[in-house]
Amino acid sequence: MTISTIEWEGDENGSIKLVEQTILPGELKYINCGDTKSIWDAIKRLGVRGAPAIGIAAGMGAYLGAREIKTDSSAEFLDKFDEALKYIGSSRPTAVNLFNSLDRMKKVADQSKDKSVSEIKTSLFNEALKIHTEDKECCRNIGKHGATLIKDGMGVLTHCNAGGLATADYGTALAVMFSANEQGKNIKVFADETRPLLQGARLTTWELMQAGIDVTLICDNMAGHVMKLGKIDCVVVGADRIASNGDAANKIGTYSVSILAKEHNIPFYIAAPKSTFDFEIQTGEQIPIEERGSEEVTEGFGKRTAPNDVKVFNPAFDVTPAANIAAIITERGVIHNPNTENIKAMLID
Amino acid sequence: MTISTIEWEGDENGSIKLVEQTILPGELKYINCGDTKSIWDAIKRLGVRGAPAIGIAAGMGAYLGAREIKTDSSAEFLDKFDEALKYIGSSRPTAVNLFNSLDRMKKVADQSKDKSVSEIKTSLFNEALKIHTEDKECCRNIGKHGATLIKDGMGVLTHCNAGGLATADYGTALAVMFSANEQGKNIKVFADETRPLLQGARLTTWELMQAGIDVTLICDNMAGHVMKLGKIDCVVVGADRIASNGDAANKIGTYSVSILAKEHNIPFYIAAPKSTFDFEIQTGEQIPIEERGSEEVTEGFGKRTAPNDVKVFNPAFDVTPAANIAAIITERGVIHNPNTENIKAMLID
Numbered sequence: 001m002t003i004s005t006i007e008w009e010g011d012e013n014g015s016i017k018l019v020e021q022t023i024l025p026g027e028l029k030y031i032n033c034g035d036t037k038s039i040w041d042a043i044k045r046l047g048v049r050g051a052p053a054i055g056i057a058a059g060m061g062a063y064l065g066a067r068e069i070k071t072d073s074s075a076e077f078l079d080k081f082d083e084a085l086k087y088i089g090s091s092r093p094t095a096v097n098l099f100n101s102l103d104r105m106k107k108v109a110d111q112s113k114d115k116s117v118s119e120i121k122t123s124l125f126n127e128a129l130k131i132h133t134e135d136k137e138c139c140r141n142i143g144k145h146g147a148t149l150i151k152d153g154m155g156v157l158t159h160c161n162a163g164g165l166a167t168a169d170y171g172t173a174l175a176v177m178f179s180a181n182e183q184g185k186n187i188k189v190f191a192d193e194t195r196p197l198l199q200g201a202r203l204t205t206w207e208l209m210q211a212g213i214d215v216t217l218i219c220d221n222m223a224g225h226v227m228k229l230g231k232i233d234c235v236v237v238g239a240d241r242i243a244s245n246g247d248a249a250n251k252i253g254t255y256s257v258s259i260l261a262k263e264h265n266i267p268f269y270i271a272a273p274k275s276t277f278d279f280e281i282q283t284g285e286q287i288p289i290e291e292r293g294s295e296e297v298t299e300g301f302g303k304r305t306a307p308n309d310v311k312v313f314n315p316a317f318d319v320t321p322a323a324n325i326a327a328i329i330t331e332r333g334v335i336h337n338p339n340t341e342n343i344k345a346m347l348i349d
Numbered sequence: 350m351t352i353s354t355i356e357w358e359g360d361e362n363g364s365i366k367l368v369e370q371t372i373l374p375g376e377l378k379y380i381n382c383g384d385t386k387s388i389w390d391a392i393k394r395l396g397v398r399g400a401p402a403i404g405i406a407a408g409m410g411a412y413l414g415a416r417e418i419k420t421d422s423s424a425e426f427l428d429k430f431d432e433a434l435k436y437i438g439s440s441r442p443t444a445v446n447l448f449n450s451l452d453r454m455k456k457v458a459d460q461s462k463d464k465s466v467s468e469i470k471t472s473l474f475n476e477a478l479k480i481h482t483e484d485k486e487c488c489r490n491i492g493k494h495g496a497t498l499i500k501d502g503m504g505v506l507t508h509c510n511a512g513g514l515a516t517a518d519y520g521t522a523l524a525v526m527f528s529a530n531e532q533g534k535n536i537k538v539f540a541d542e543t544r545p546l547l548q549g550a551r552l553t554t555w556e557l558m559q560a561g562i563d564v565t566l567i568c569d570n571m572a573g574h575v576m577k578l579g580k581i582d583c584v585v586v587g588a589d590r591i592a593s594n595g596d597a598a599n600k601i602g603t604y605s606v607s608i609l610a611k612e613h614n615i616p617f618y619i620a621a622p623k624s625t626f627d628f629e630i631q632t633g634e635q636i637p638i639e640e641r642g643s644e645e646v647t648e649g650f651g652k653r654t655a656p657n658d659v660k661v662f663n664p665a666f667d668v669t670p671a672a673n674i675a676a677i678i679t680e681r682g683v684i685h686n687p688n689t690e691n692i693k694a695m696l697i698d
Contacts, residue, residue: 065542148465159570191664193646193655195544195568200645201655209656216660219544219646221569221602225667228604253570255577260605297542297568298486298550301650306542306550307374307558311565313539318574 005165008132010176012067012125013227016060018048025206036065036084043091044100044195050166051240051276052127052135056176061088062105066124070116077117081109083176094177094249094317096241099129134166139170141331146236146271149334151328152185154233157223158307159192160251161203161270162238169302172238172271174207176329181213189215190226194251196296196314211308220253227264235261236329239272246322246338247284247288252315258324266325274330274347282340284319294317338345354407354514355397357481361474365409367397370514373415374555379629385414385433392440392447395546400513400625401484403444409478410437411454418466428636430458436652443598443639443666445627446592450480451496456662462568481517487622488519490680495525495585495620497675498683501534503582504609507571508541509600510552511587521587521620523556525678528542530562539575544662545645559598569602576613584693585678595671595687596633597621601664607673616675623679623696631666641665 015034022045023029031047033039039061042048048057050099050224071077085102092098103333112120150156156177157228160305163174170178179189189208194200201217208215218226226232235257239248261268267314282285299302306312328335328343335346354532358366364383371394372378380396382388388410391397397406414433434451434479443445458477461469501573512523531534538557543549550566567575575581584606585652588597590678598621610617619687630636643661647653655661677692679682684695 022520026653192570193544195542195570198654201659205659206656209659214660216662217646217655218662219569219601220666221541221544221663222662224605224608225601225664227664228667252574253567256570256573256609257606259573259609263608263612267588297566301654302652303650304375305547306566307555310550310554310558313564313565313567313571314577315571315574318571318577 005053005170006132008129009059012122016057018042020047020055021049021203022047023166024202034062034064036068036087039064040088040091040234044327046138049094049199050162051097052172052240052273053165053321054092054095054120054165055101055131056135056168058088058098059101059105059342062102063124063128063264066109066121072117074113074115074117077120078109078113083108093120093288094240097275100275100309104131109190109245135168138171138331139167139175142172142271142273143170143175143179143327145331145334146329147179148181149329150176150180150185150187155188155190155231157190157192157226157235157257158204159200159254159257160194161162161199162205163204165318166238167297171207173236174204176207176236176271177213178211181211185186187213188231189213191215191217192220192223192253192257193217195220196300198300223257226262227260228265232264232266234266235268236271239270239276240317241287242272242277242306242328243281243284243287244279244343245283245340246325246328248320248325248341249287249289249317250320252318254330255318255320258320262324268324269327269329270325271329274332275344277347282320287319289318290316335342354402355481355508356516357409357478360610365406367391367406368514369396369515370398370552371396373514373551383413385410385417385436387441388413389437398493398509398548400444400446400587401516401521401622402514403441404442404450404519404624405481405484408450408454408477409438411474415458415470419481421466422563423464423466423469424461425463426469427458429463431455432570438547442637443589447625449624450691453480458463459542474660478647484517485519486517488521488524491521491678492519492524492528494683495618495678495681496528498583498618498678499525499529500534504539504580505510505607506539506541506575506581506584507532507553507599508549508586508603508606509543510548512553512556514552514556520556521622522585523553523585525585525620526557526562527560530560536562537580538562539581540564540566540608541569541602542566543602544569548600572606573609575607576615581613581615584617585620588619588625589666590636591621591626591677593618593628593692594632594689595674595677595692596666596668597674598633598636598638600667604667604669607669611673615674618676618678619646619674620678623681626692626696636668638667639665
């Protein structure tokens with residue numbers, strides 16, 4: 001993977017350069033976002049997607065928000081900056097990484113409140129770049145720790161896309177596969193296509209093929225059958241938000257996969273950085289589930305495939321209970337049988 | 350449902366009139382099949398689909414095969430008729446109803462071997478019409494027995510399409526819902542879209558909406574989440590082939606749904622006529638699983654949604670073990686906790 005999903009291009013007057021993910025794998029196109037409206041829009045319509053990448057985009061987006069504020073008064077600046085953060089936060093309310101980044105940016109602004117507006121903006125610029133750099137390092141460490149769970153010859157199932165495109169660099173779930181592959185382990189990956197937006201079909205297969213990893217595309221409803229055939233030795237997926245007790249929200253369908261894995265005695269792993277954990281909430285029941293438009297289901301392929309006026313339920317995420325998760329792979333190490341205590345022990349300093 | 354999926358139009362010189370199911374619900378179009386090639390093609394490309402409807406099409410197709418044989422020698426006729434039956438049978442090797450119909454047609458031909466070719470053809474014509482009439486009666490009885498399992502206010506999940514379009518008239522799984530609805534029970538149905546060919550999105554929602562039944566479309570990977578939300582009280586699906594012990598082959602994804610139902614303590618019902626049972630095989634492991642072309646997954650809707658040259662696994666069916674099935678609803682009654690003994694007791698005279 002040498003594709004850079006998200007970069008800051010230029011100096012403080014520059015802009016965000018993004019891979020436009022909605023048109024992959026047909027076309028590899030970059031877009032530039034030079035104001036808050038365009039990055040809000042890119043996050044909302046999944047032009048940029050994947051929890052860590054959204055976190056990076058939000059940090060850079062917050063800096064764009066700061067840059068747009070025209071005042072010399074630091075107090076007025078900080079008020080308006082709060083509004084900008086709220087605006088960015090409204091683009092994807094389920095993504096905790098987004099809010100983590102916004103919190104970091106707010107903290108930097110607050111700590112700089114005695115400085116000039118120009119100096120505050122520079123501090124925010126540096127913080128946004130730091131969020132980006134840290135994410136690259138983080139992905140590599142997730143890959144390194146996760147690869148210890150992967151043996152030569154294993155069949156691995158994954159759902160949605162938690163690859164390089166979802167992060168700064170190397171991915172979370174796919175980082176595990178990239179690392180195992182680099183260590184010379186031959187793995188066979190099965191990728192769920194992941195309806196309605198087909199991130200698995202469009203992105204995961206593409207990234208794995210770029211890395212020369214054996215990948216087979218299946219429809220989501222084939223996962224149980226493939227497990228029954230003995231083709232899967234472990235499941236590795238990403239997460240969008242993890243509660244203190246280990247309950248994990250991820251792309252819709254992940255919960256079903258966790259049940260199928262349990263039925264077939266297959267270990268189910270989540271790969272996610274510390275930034276995905278939301279220690280403010282105790283269990284997954286407190287995670288709000290975003291519902292998206294019906295046209296993603298009824299016209300997902302540019303052609304209507306259901307009757308007009310049919311009712312549709314389109315939740316974008318579901319929550320996998322910690323009890324179904326054999327381990328959570330983080331940049332600090334592997335948390336086996338995750339629960340409130342051992343998650344804290346690994347992640348809280 | 351007043352749509353007639355399959356009819357014989359005219360006298361012995363007539364043809365099969367079919368609803369072209371691949372373009373529903375966008376367009377309701379009928380096609381005529383007046384020779385074996387065209388009915389073989391309609392079965393193969395799923396223009397006609399659903400186990401009972403395929404059985405009816407196969408019976409009528411076998412008659413078309415008989416009509417095409419040009420000889421006055423009964424012995425020569427019977428030889429050539431065997432070839433015609435083999436040809437029809439090659440269109441959809443998983444569908445046991447297809448072979449049941451072909452067996453019935455063969456039996457009639459063999460019993461008529463001392464008659465003239467013209468008389469044999471008339472006997473075959475009558476048998477094909479009889480298969481059709483019996484199916485209508487059968488659907489109504491499945492509906493009647495199945496409705497006893499449905500209570501007012503229940504949420505019902507179904508997968509694929511086992512409605513009127515799959516049969517002569519009233520469906521198998523959907524017959525249960527139509528009957529319950531006619532009895533004044535309010536039900537809320539969730540229909541899995543059923544990738545790759547979206548029979549649930551295209552056909553099941555359409556049929557239920559025609560009947561005024563409350564139906565909500567979901568993607569296959571949402572079923573577990575919907576169950577967790579408490580919206581589902583039972584699952585009712587059809588079957589393509591059932592082994593002596595109750596193991597049931599049905600559309601890919603059915604096995605996964607059965608596991609999800611078990612996890613949530615939701616009864617999982619199969620609705621299928623006696624003709625779906627294959628008493629020649631003991632367990633589901635003996636059921637061959639048809640694999641279909643990769644383009645159904647990668648280009649399902651006229652637009653490529655995966656990288657070129659990606660490997661695809663596309664099994665059309667899977668097998669749900671009898672242990673996951675709370676009951677099989679047949680035209681003779683409901684078989685609770687199906688196994689070799691109680692299936693025999695209900696179905697074998």
